[in-house]
Structures are given as C-alpha cells and as structure tokens.
Amino acid sequence: MTLKKHYLAVILAAVLFALPASVWASEETAEPKLHKASADDRVSYAIGYDITNRLKDSFDINPELFLQGMKDSLAGETSMTPEKMQETLMEFQAMAQEKQMAAQSKKAAENKVAGEAFLAENKTKKGVKTLESGLQYKVITPGTGSSPKLSDKVKCHYRGSLLNGREFDSSYQRNEPAEFPVNGVIKGWTEALQLMKVGAKWMLYVPADLAYGDQGARNVIEPGSTLIFEVELLEIQKS
Numbered sequence: 001m002t003l004k005k006h007y008l009a010v011i012l013a014a015v016l017f018a019l020p021a022s023v024w025a026s027e028e029t030a031e032p033k034l035h036k037a038s039a040d041d042r043v044s045y046a047i048g049y050d051i052t053n054r055l056k057d058s059f060d061i062n063p064e065l066f067l068q069g070m071k072d073s074l075a076g077e078t079s080m081t082p083e084k085m086q087e088t089l090m091e092f093q094a095m096a097q098e099k100q101m102a103a104q105s106k107k108a109a110e111n112k113v114a115g116e117a118f119l120a121e122n123k124t125k126k127g128v129k130t131l132e133s134g135l136q137y138k139v140i141t142p143g144t145g146s147s148p149k150l151s152d153k154v155k156c157h158y159r160g161s162l163l164n165g166r167e168f169d170s171s172y173q174r175n176e177p178a179e180f181p182v183n184g185v186i187k188g189w190t191e192a193l194q195l196m197k198v199g200a201k202w203m204l205y206v207p208a209d210l211a212y213g214d215q216g217a218r219n220v221i222e223p224g225s226t227l228i229f230e231v232e233l234l235e236i237q238k239s
Contacts, residue, residue, distance in 0.1 A: 112224040134209070152181070163225070198233055
C-alpha cells in the first residue's frame with residue numbers, strides 16, 4: 001500500500017467512526033453561514049474540524065505545519081520523504097495505541113472496583129446466591145425438567161443492563177428470543193445456563209472476569225464492567 005493510500009485510509013476510517021459524535025456535539029456552535037454552503041465546502045469544513053478536534057488531544061498540533069501539510073498534499077509537494085512520513089505515521093499510531101490501552105486499563109480498574117463493591121453488597125440480599133467462580137444469581141422462577149449441557153443449544157429471552165441501570169441489550173425489545181450454544185456465550189452465562197431448568201427465570205450478576213473482561217464490548221460495555229442479566233430459559237435444543 002502506498003503512503004498516500006495508507007494515510008487516506010487512516011483518515012477516512014477515523015472520520016467514519018468519529019464524525020457522527022463530533023457533528024452532534026458541535027451542531028449548536030457551527031457557523032450558520034456554512035449550513036448553506038456547497039456540499040464540497042461543508043464536507044471540507046466538517047472533516048477539517050473533526051480531524052483537528054480528535055487529534056488535538058493526542059499530541060500538540062503545530063497549526064502552521066498542519067495546514068502546510070494539507071497545502072503541500074493538494075499541490076503535490078512535500079517537505080518530508082515518503083519514507084520519513086511513513087515512519088512518523090507509524091510512530092504516531094503506536095503512541096496513540098499505547099495511550100488508548102493505558103486509558104482502557106485505567107477505566108477497567110475503576111469499573112472493577114465499582115463492580116466488587118456492588119457484588120459485596122448484593123450477596124447479602126435475600127435470595128442471592130454466590131458460586132465459587134464469583135457469579136451471583138437469584139431465582140425468580142425455578143422452572144422444571146432438565147438442564148442444558150455444555151454441548152446443547154438453548155433458546156432464551158433476556159435483558160442486560162449495567163450497574164447504573166442502563167439497558168444495553170434485550171431480546172424482549174426485539175420481540176424475538178435468542179438462540180445460541182451454551183458454550184458460545186460469556187462464561188457467566190455458560191455456567192448459569194447449565195444450572196437452570198426449562199421455564200426458569202434468573203437474575204444473573206456477572207463479574208467482569210466472567211463477562212467481557214478488560215476489553216469491554218462494541219463500545220457499549222466499558223472495560224471491567226460487572227453486568228446484570230435477566231435470563232429466561234425457554235427451550236433446550238439437544239446436540
């Protein structure tokens with residue numbers, strides 16, 4: 001991949017992921033006169049604003065050289081060799097990744113402390129049981145019949161929420177139960193499902209290590225999050 005294509009791919013990918021949030025955040029402060037500008041002018045401003053708004057927290061931008069780089073690119077000129085620019089961009093990407101990982105680790109640690117405090121209090125509540133793994137559950141409806149095995153598939157209704165009460169997923173809202181392998185979900189679910197019987201409805205309180213760990217999930221679940229699920233086992237599909 002050439003330097004030009006590589007740089008363009010980096011910029012376009014960043015814009016596609018970050019543009020919606022920045023546009024909404026700056027909607028009230030945008031220059032009214034640009035609302036009626038041509039599409040090219042509006043895109044030029046929006047992308048320039050978006051890129052700068054994100055990069056300003058990553059390093060100390062030199063405005064003159066930043067603009068000069070854009071002008072040189074448009075004019076087909078350069079003050080750095082392609083090799084040096086490639087090296088510089090790779091160094092920047094490594095630095096940005098390291099910074100992101102540090103922030104993620106910090107957030108995971110904070111969320112784990114909050115999760116541990118929640119679980120410590122929750123285990124004292126009536127009906128809540130704690131397994132050796134750290135998973136907590138409360139039986140709402142016991143159910144009858146057999147329990148699924150690790151190799152089985154199940155059909156469930158569920159809703160998941162964070163400790164602050166925000167719901168991040170729900171099969172009830174979709175009006176359609178979910179089907180999946182018992183061994184194809186987070187560890188906390190895999191453990192709980194094998195203890196449930198058909199027709200059972202449980203509340204699960206899942207520590208981060210039995211959920212999505214320090215990685216989080218889909219920009220919806222923060223790193224190190226303890227999760228709360230309401231799970232209803234509807235059917236076992238034997239392997």
